[in-house]
Amino acid sequence: MLSRLTSSLPRVASALPGSFRSASTLQEVLAAQVPAKQAELLALKKEHGDKVIGQVTVDQLIGGARGIKSMLWETSNLDANEGIRFRGYTIPECQQILPTYSGVAGDGEPTLEAIFWLLLTGEVPTKAQCDSLTAELHKRAEGLPAHVVPLLKSLPKDMHPMTKFSIGLTAAQTNSVFAKKYAEGTPKSTYHEHVLEDILNVVAILPELAAVIYRDTYFDGVVSKDTSLDYSGNFARMLGYNDPAFDELMRLYLVIHTDHEGGNASAHATHLTGSTLSDPYLAYASGLQALAGPLHGLANQEVLGWIQDLQKKFAAEGKEVNKDTITEYYNASGRIGNLRYAYPNVDSHSGVLLWHYGMTQYSYYTVLFGVSRAVGALSQLYWDRALGLPLERPKSHTSAWLKDFCEKQ
Template identity: 65%
Template structure:
């Protein structure tokens, strides 16, 4: 079976409606193939006609401060606006919730299927439920492509090894199945890289839930992973983790969708793009992204927020205090006066409440309004922006995505917060790798910014008062 046989098989699918009418199902691969020539022409024209135009300036503060706000990346799949938050291919999170297909089959009835967001990010088109079902079936079929040595390798790892370390090892080990690496070694033309990159990308999407679930079951339970491929991607992942609750399935659909992408500048997405620009295959590229995600300043924030909320709850109980606006205000000022931060508040780009926080809050109001930790989060939300605004040293006094996600997981008994970043990693593969497809399809080059020494900067500053 050649590298593209699976794609060819799915290009021939047809569906029957009303028992008589037959129409073609436009597949993911077919949709991308139809878009590619126009996208390539658009980028070439943009570069030719406007390539010399300046789109921003870089200050010494930005250079030293981690390139914050420097406009220097092309990113297809999402855009982060400081005021309104993330848009996936132009759609806000509430708009995605209204138009993307759900497990029930009716848009707006439940949370969007992750497969529908994969389709949207890759193609910029809202898929039909029929197209999503076709992609679900394809991903389930591709899950069998997990190389046979990967699970035994994961089973051999120490249980006290961090789950993210295990996740990175597992995906790196699966790289032996890379169709892109094989095609490149065989001298495939550059204009066909994207075809083999897409094969790898879909295979990575398909296999990482089992890698992640095996780690979870090994570290915390009996090592047994049970699948149910009659369900969608997220539902099957929940069964592999060992959860069988339709409400938790809905939470996982929401969680996986909202964590997929946050434009290209975040560490895991940027790392995936950077490593991919060397023509490392999607397995190696996203394994690098996982290592970035494992950093405490990136993917570990939600567990730190949960710990902080639980510590607050324990402190109040020990002191005989109720959790209310007054006591939260007192605690917040104690924290700030000790020159500590309020976990879960603020964002490098956003200047309003993170819409990813808002949709999780709405989920909590619907599914767990009386949960004690949820009530604490609600109380914090009612007073904290005002406190931080008064404090005056925070650019964004509003909650971010991490303020809520750990609390929701904890409600369903998912208490192993050291593992939470692995869930994030399953989700973020979608954003980083959907962009990587377009990196190869558009022939984007090796990323190589110019660096400067401190001495050069000092000389430049003196000569440019």
């Protein structure tokens, strides 16, 4: 797995001011943070709103807005040298400081609950806070609407798993708290409270939606739970895996895929749809539609496919291969990448590891990605509403306008 740091890092909840230390539940921590964050953003806009950050080129305008700095995204940032940083922490740093299932930071992989807390609040949670969030998510999962599982089971078995996943989440929107409260005329100042309810409910039900799809598409349709485990361990049981090593893989997988800045397609689609005040169910369903695109969510499958093609080539040349040779090929390609100073994307690891543990259903990999990415995209959606971010509405130009502009320049 990824290497761990040995140094201790200071930014933990106990170092925060008293008003924050007194908050123990996720909702209390966020409620204490919101007023200060709102004031900070308002002051920043008032004092520095006219300052220029960058310059858009014709290439960027035509080329999908790549590299244009035009989004506020609190939860993560891509570092050119160290990869993704979650609230300022690299993946190895998160492995060192975030609570694990065993309760000892650095002993095992961080839990999904720990990274969820970190992304939402910017604080490193305690094990007790993670355990409380585990219990809350298990409880909220019981609220999956009764019509959703029969609907999923009624779909054709050969329908793509991501299509089923999007249908299932959209069907569960009947439980949206925000949609109901908005229809009742709730004030804008309370939007984030109702959005948080939806976010927690969406994250809670996604494992069951994903597991029903997996078991019904590829196996006998039976889904068994074990809520004595954490979010990831219970998800592994629902998928049909009963191996503590696979539980650890699932913790690692779900953590490292949660967030990847705001400009990626699934995160941006969630943000854009949410900016219209669509509730989190519909907003993240948009994110899933974007994630289903081959240029986004297919990355780990394509890495695995490339390595398997290499494996076949070597086999054709008479070189001995076995099931784990694929992992050896991955390790070799990673060393080559490091020699070229290429920092590997998380998708370069995940497909190979899933294959190693026996999950060979390629088409399902993106559903796992979808369970994870909800945590990052929806954590930011909470702050979109808490900070009152507006409807996203960029300006566009026609090619005729662009040609005329360039000729005049």
